[in-house]
Amino acid sequence: MGIRERLSGNEAVALAMKQINPDVMGAFPITPSTEIPQYFSAYVDNGQVDTEFIPVESEHSAMSTCIGAEAAGCRAISATSSCGLCYMTEMLYVAASDRLPITLAVSCRALSGPININNDHSDAMGVRDAGWLMLFAETNQEAYDNYLQAMRIGEAVGLPIMVCQDGFITSHAIENIELVEDEKVKAFVGEYKPQHYLLNKDEPMAVGAYATPVYYMEAKRQQAQAMMDAKDVIKKVGAEFGQMTGRTYGMIEKYEMDDAEEAIVIIGSSAGTAKEAVNELRAQGKKVGLVKVRAFRPFPAEEICEALKNVKSFAVMDKDDSFNGHCGPMYAEVTASLYAAGVSAPRGISYIYGLGGRDVRVESIQRVFGELGEIAKTGVTGETYRYLDVRE
């Protein structure tokens, strides 16, 4: 039986870090993830962990120190948000291509401009092609649970991993949470034993080569393979975590999908709001359901196709925009997955919502379901690129 607590999402992640006691943390403050290195520094200064903390002068350096430390043979972690994640983008690509399983906690926030400190997913989605594994949390509990699973997943396939939660909505809101006992965490996460590392006196190692066209593409192909291999690892680790805690995790979560005729695909904390909308509509006899994406990288293409293949209409909810003139990024991936699988019957629309902390309410989601009902009934999709709750 776990330990019952009340924690904010940031504190829960910091606590997970403390329980794991990694070797090195390099971090720079930025709202709303600032609390994570703050809590962690207190653990360091009070001797509750023996991690080396590097208070760097920028997020770029935060990720650079993580790359150096992880390559040297250590477990390295960081935390960031928004522009900070943008600023370390170049290094995210290097971390992935150097195959360094760094763990990065992201409290998602909008990007400038206009400057805004509130939640959306523009930061995380902006780096979705950097080669990192990406898990998203709906609740504080999931942020904590995902963090405890992250290193197992990243280290198994040799890829860095982002553990994302929604800035303020879960990062600062305090919720009931069930913690895992320290010794169980240690046993579950295990020791980091890299095959090759810089500080190995018996085998010097060179990291970060220049690769000509003769070799570059093979390096990328191997990264792609690691990302594909990660799917099984995520499921296996999620199942093992379930055996320990009773909370099992996979690539997606299906909610009321068995007989659903209209569905939304959503990621992050708004899934909670959307579940409430589903509950209310189900009570009215509407056959509605929800697919929550937990692992965005690797993308759960098969799971989504399986979940959506029998619906009449669906909406993909993107808390960010690709500014490509026709849809959000997750919509593009969901519909590409359906097309590749030959699933063409469901009619889909792209909804951009909740940008810069715009409130997402149960009624907002119900309105989306109302439109999906119309599409299902009439067979007319209309405009597929839509903004929710915006003054036009």
Add this chain to the structure above:
Amino acid sequence: MSYNLKEELQKEDRLSGGHRMCAGCGSPIAVRTVLRALNPEDHAVVCSATSCLEVSTFMYPYTAWQDSFIHNAFENAGATMSGVETAYKAMKKRGKIDETWKFIAFGGDGGTYDIGFQSLSGAMERGHDMVYVCYDNEAYMNTGIQRSSSTPHFADTTTTPAGSVIPGKPQQKKNLTKIMVAHGIPYAAQTTFIGNFSDISTKAHKAIYTSGPAFLNVMAPCPRGWRYPSEKLMEITKAAVETCVWPLYEVVEGKYILSYKPKQKLPVEEYLKMQGRFAHMFKKGNEWMIEQVQKEVDKNWEELLKLCEL
């Protein structure tokens, strides 16, 4: 401990030959000399910023580095080495390793004076036990001789061409060594290749075996960018020192110590005339440019002598 070049050269090279750096380039000379200053029994992790040095010494599947080596990006050798050095502390504390390791980062002037300046400043301020070596060739040579903040006044580069209106780089060279001294680090020095390499070797050894952050600024000429015949390398560095364009000094715990005072300070023409990048300064009507550079060199030299209390 007396210095003997012949003995030094008996040590095994930690940067293998056969890499792709140009003949007459100062950078691999700086690297080999600095690495020779390591006690042979000590392990080292070497880091290089993206640069000629990096792309010419570590082209997959080959590496010229005998020690563990990491290249990360152009602007973050300081931060990358901070991470490696911190990992060493963490692993040592946890009993995962017990041998001694040293940490040496190399960057060109582009990666050090300019794009990597913040990362270097952060690493020095935080006090990591490492040496940062700038091989200063006074322009972005890897991308084709563009100006940097280290490029000297009036130099002809591809982004400050000696034109009919603007005659080369309008600004003076940034004094990075002094900026590093201002970080309050225990050891900073300026050096280059002179005579039997005693100056650079001694300073490299001090830098490596001083506890805490150390900074070495090594003038390392580039035959393509400076436009000199490759065999003239050592004559150019000698002229730079004899004209006081590049004075040799060290700063130990904040105390300035002059390493070499020319018996007779040569006029700057003796240095400038050897290099194609300054050729336009010798055209008729441009005498003022040489006079201007002489004034600047004199001023900097006087300031340095004062700092050294001479």
